[in-house]
Amino acid sequence: MHSKEVALLFGTFVIAICGLVYELLAGTLSSYLLGDSIYHFSLVIGLFMSSMGVGAWLSRFIEENLKHAFVVIQFCISLLGGFSAFILFYAFAYLENYDAFLYLITILLGSMLGVEIPLIIRILKESFSLKTNISNVFTVDYIGALFASLLFPLILVPHLGLMQTSFLFGGLNLMVGTMAWYIFRDTLSKKHLIIIGFIAITLILGFLKSSTLTSLIENKLYQHNIIYSKQTPYQKLIVTGDKGRIQFYINGAIQFDTIDEYRYHESLVHPVMNMSKSHENILILGGGDGMALREVLKYEDVNHVTLIDLDPTITTLFKDHPTLSKLNKHAYQNPKVTVINQDAWKFIETSNRLYDVIIIDLPDPNSISLSRLYSQTFYRLLSSHLSRAGAMVTQATSPMFSRDAFWCIDETLKAADLKTLPYHTYIPSFGEWGFVLASKLSLPLKTLKPIKDLRYLDEITMNNMLYFDKNIAKTDVESNKLSTHKLIYYYDEGWEKWYAK
Numbered sequence: 001m002h003s004k005e006v007a008l009l010f011g012t013f014v015i016a017i018c019g020l021v022y023e024l025l026a027g028t029l030s031s032y033l034l035g036d037s038i039y040h041f042s043l044v045i046g047l048f049m050s051s052m053g054v055g056a057w058l059s060r061f062i063e064e065n066l067k068h069a070f071v072v073i074q075f076c077i078s079l080l081g082g083f084s085a086f087i088l089f090y091a092f093a094y095l096e097n098y099d100a101f102l103y104l105i106t107i108l109l110g111s112m113l114g115v116e117i118p119l120i121i122r123i124l125k126e127s128f129s130l131k132t133n134i135s136n137v138f139t140v141d142y143i144g145a146l147f148a149s150l151l152f153p154l155i156l157v158p159h160l161g162l163m164q165t166s167f168l169f170g171g172l173n174l175m176v177g178t179m180a181w182y183i184f185r186d187t188l189s190k191k192h193l194i195i196i197g198f199i200a201i202t203l204i205l206g207f208l209k210s211s212t213l214t215s216l217i218e219n220k221l222y223q224h225n226i227i228y229s230k231q232t233p234y235q236k237l238i239v240t241g242d243k244g245r246i247q248f249y250i251n252g253a254i255q256f257d258t259i260d261e262y263r264y265h266e267s268l269v270h271p272v273m274n275m276s277k278s279h280e281n282i283l284i285l286g287g288g289d290g291m292a293l294r295e296v297l298k299y300e301d302v303n304h305v306t307l308i309d310l311d312p313t314i315t316t317l318f319k320d321h322p323t324l325s326k327l328n329k330h331a332y333q334n335p336k337v338t339v340i341n342q343d344a345w346k347f348i349e350t351s352n353r354l355y356d357v358i359i360i361d362l363p364d365p366n367s368i369s370l371s372r373l374y375s376q377t378f379y380r381l382l383s384s385h386l387s388r389a390g391a392m393v394t395q396a397t398s399p400m401f402s403r404d405a406f407w408c409i410d411e412t413l414k415a416a417d418l419k420t421l422p423y424h425t426y427i428p429s430f431g432e433w434g435f436v437l438a439s440k441l442s443l444p445l446k447t448l449k450p451i452k453d454l455r456y457l458d459e460i461t462m463n464n465m466l467y468f469d470k471n472i473a474k475t476d477v478e479s480n481k482l483s484t485h486k487l488i489y490y491y492d493e494g495w496e497k498w499y500a501k
Helices: 003-034 037-061 066-082 084-095 098-126 130-183 192-208 210-221 261-275 291-296 312-320 344-350 368-374 376-383 403-415 459-464 486-499
Strands: 225-231 236-242 245-250 253-257 281-286 304-308 337-340 355-361 386-395 419-427 431-439
Touching: 003 037, 003 066, 003 084, 003 098, 003 130, 037 098, 066 084, 066 098, 066 130, 066 192, 084 098, 084 130, 084 210, 098 130, 130 192, 130 210, 130 225, 192 210, 210 225, 236 312, 253 261, 261 291, 261 355, 261 386, 261 419, 261 431, 281 291, 291 304, 291 355, 344 368, 344 376, 368 376, 368 486, 376 386, 376 403, 403 419, 403 431, 403 486
Parallel strands: 281 304, 281 355, 304 337, 355 386
Antiparallel strands: 225 236, 236 245, 245 253, 386 431, 419 431
16 A cells, blocks of 8 residues: 555545534534534534535536545635634624524535545545445544544543634644645646645634634623633533622523522522431532532531532632632531532442432433433432431422423422422522422421521521412423433423523
8 A cells, every 4th residue: 555545544534533523513512502412413413414425426526636626625624614613603692593504514514525535435446446445445434433522522622622623623624635735736736735825824823813712702692701711521611700790601501690699599408408307418419619508508517518510620610719619608618518520320329328418409401411310210319318307409490481391300209209399489590490399208398497698588488489370380291201301302392482593
């Protein structure tokens, strides 16, 4: 095998990596901006693959100048792929026509990538038999796809972010195009060097200015100035601040606003703490911002609190950041607290402790990975770690905006053989928001014990939380099982009804 053939097969390997990375970028960015990861990943993959089929079919009409066509396609992919994340970000923030740009970019990239493989096979036909040629090309293509699927979540997203990754892989496509031009330089014009230089400069500038571009666009998306932004291996974190008011977002969804977060966290924590007879061992799932932990530590009889949050970036941020740690009153410094950065399901499967109170402060169930933590199976697992007279509570999304999802969570806890007590309150940042208390015993909501520093809850407020008017009253819904994930359907249907674009 000559160096030319080896170089082209290596180029095929790089092309395969780039192609899958562009798919993952579009799906991830769409999920970040619009939510509903299942829908958008399925849509992007379906469009991309079908467009590749169209591109493969169109390649038959390229009968002459195959080498020139291959090089030009690499240049086009490097530009469009390199700027794809920027274009989608910009379209969402400024043009309000995101879907059209998503479809256009996916179809164009897929079609051009679909042309590449047939062209390489035809270019290499003089060097290998048809059987060997096809085998070589598809082998490196599939290996490249595997490489990309590992590289994207483990290295690219957490260390570079979406936009910088996009520019980087545009540069890799340009590298393949440049390599192909060099191999076939005897038959190609030197004018291509001008194009190579222009694209290279453009992509390098985009790569170097990615952070600035991302900040400019994200500042357009958020009400206040961004004071912290990080893409972790698990999610995109944004903290905004203005005149002492701080807001925290995960994947674009608000988690708290300091102007009213106390209404949410007092409502989440104190009813369940009052329901449980003992506070010796407390378990908090989620709540990496430490706000729920702050409320738990107001009880002097608490002996130990275990907080489980998947993302160590969040718990470290709210432990060490001088401004953010003040919001939870430096709760992470308390010797009673143990923080474990682990998946909640994995933790509870291996735990051998009983807990008097379990507080579930997880994001809304808008994906399968989150829906499983609102399932019958998970609630039964939690129940096995709940003391006989203990109690647990979960945030349960909005009974107004996603009524069926709220009552689905209540129904799922009942299906896990727990007694439930649903309640709700108004939180300006979120709207009407729901919670569900659960226990093995039928325990009524008790009179609020005297707790210092409560800004919202009192006995009258707690009693009012139990009343559901006709608009948000119980509905006939199924429980959430791992086999069906009905909760995601209810959740998406409810929010889409209110906020459909």
